[in-house]
Amino acid sequence: GIQVEQSPPDLILQEGANSTLRCNFSDSVNNLQWFHQNPWGQLINLFYIPSGTKQNGRLSATTVATERYSLLYISSSQTTDSGVYFCAVLMKTSYDKVIFGPGTSLSVIP
Amino acid sequence: DVKVTQSSRYLVKRTGEKVFLECVQDMDHENMFWYRQDPGLGLRLIYFSYDVKMKEKGDIPEGYSVSREKKERFSLILESASTNQTSMYLCASSFDSGARYGYTFGSGTRLTVV
Numbered sequence: 377g378i379q380v381e382q383s384p385p386d387l388i389l390q391e392g393a394n395s396t397l398r399c400n401f402s403d404s405v406n407n408l409q410w411f412h413q414n415p416w417g418q419l420i421n422l423f424y425i426p427s428g429t430k431q432n433g434r435l436s437a438t439t440v441a442t443e444r445y446s447l448l449y450i451s452s453s454q455t456t457d458s459g460v461y462f463c464a465v466l467m468k469t470s471y472d473k474v475i476f477g478p479g480t481s482l483s484v485i486p
Numbered sequence: 487d488v489k490v491t492q493s494s495r496y497l498v499k500r501t502g503e504k505v506f507l508e509c510v511q512d513m514d515h516e517n518m519f520w521y522r523q524d525p526g527l528g529l530r531l532i533y534f535s536y537d538v539k540m541k542e543k544g545d546i547p548e549g550y551s552v553s554r555e556k557k558e559r560f561s562l563i564l565e566s567a568s569t570n571q572t573s574m575y576l577c578a579s580s581f582d583s584g585a586r587y588g589y590t591f592g593s594g595t596r597l598t599v600v
Contacts, residue, residue: 380528409589417574419591462528474589476521476529 378403378467380477388483389453397448397480399463406466408439410448413460413479422448422461453484489513492577492592499599505564507595509577517582518560519589520544520552523574535560567599 379402389395399408407426413419423430423437425446430437434453439446450457460479467475493508511518517536521529521544531544533552541552549571553561560579564571574596578589 411589417576417594417596419576419578419589421589464529474531478526478528 378405378465378475380463380465380475382461382463382477382480384480385478386481386483388485391453391455391484391486393453394449394451395453395482397450397461397482399446399448399477401444401446401463401465403444403467405441408441408446408466409464409474410437410446411462411464411476412457413462415459419462450482453482455484455486458482458484490577490579490590490592492575492595494595495593497595497597499564499567499597501568501599503564503567503599505567505597505599507562507564507575507577507597509560509562509592510558511560511579511590512558513579513581513590514557515579515581515590516557517580518554519578519580520550520560520562521576521578522546523576523594529576532562569599571597572599573597 381400383398409424410422411419425437425439427439427441434451436449460481462476462479464474464476490511499505519534520532523529535541535554551563574594576594577592580589
């Protein structure tokens with residue numbers, strides 16, 4: 377089956393620093409999404425980005441589908457950015473199935 | 487404010503008990519999903535439903551069943567709870583099966599089986 381990998385698994389940042397999170401996937405996909413899970417467990421959809429680049433405030437994401445990876449950029453990090461970031465891919469199979477990566481745990485310290 | 491509501495935030499049950507986890511969405515979404523989340527494993531799909539009374543197995547359906555009698559409600563049932571079912575359970579809904587417009591997640595139920 378399709379494999380979804382994320383790196384790094386853990387990241388600690390000083391407030392104000394920038395970071396890049398990576399998601400690699402092993403097969404062709406129909407779409408890719410980035411989610412943020414806050415420390416209280418709530419999952420929020422950040423981006424739907426099967427290809428190209430999108431930006432939303434301090435966050436932006438780029439997916440290069442032909443090379444099977446996606447990047448999530450966080451600029452000027454804030455303590456509220458802490459939590460786990462997941463990428464999730466939709467397989468090109470007979471039925472729609474979203475597969476989540478293992479996540480990157482981010483801690484932003486003041 | 488649209489949302490997905492899970493009935494319990496924390497739950498402690500004994501081995502062998504029948505456990506019901508309830509999820510209700512108010513967005514008139516066709517598609518609903520149950521995931522479990524374990525450290526280092528990300529989210530794994532247990533069951534999903536595209537319509538009322540319809541269900542499909544996900545990656546790890548063993549030991550679970552589901553019920554969708556009404557469009558807004560999707561229940562996860564542990565027929566006989568076991569300690570390896572201790573986990574965080576997340577319910578989600580989406581407008582379409584591929585979640586092209588995004589999943590909306592509930593706040594999760596942290597289940598402990600003792």
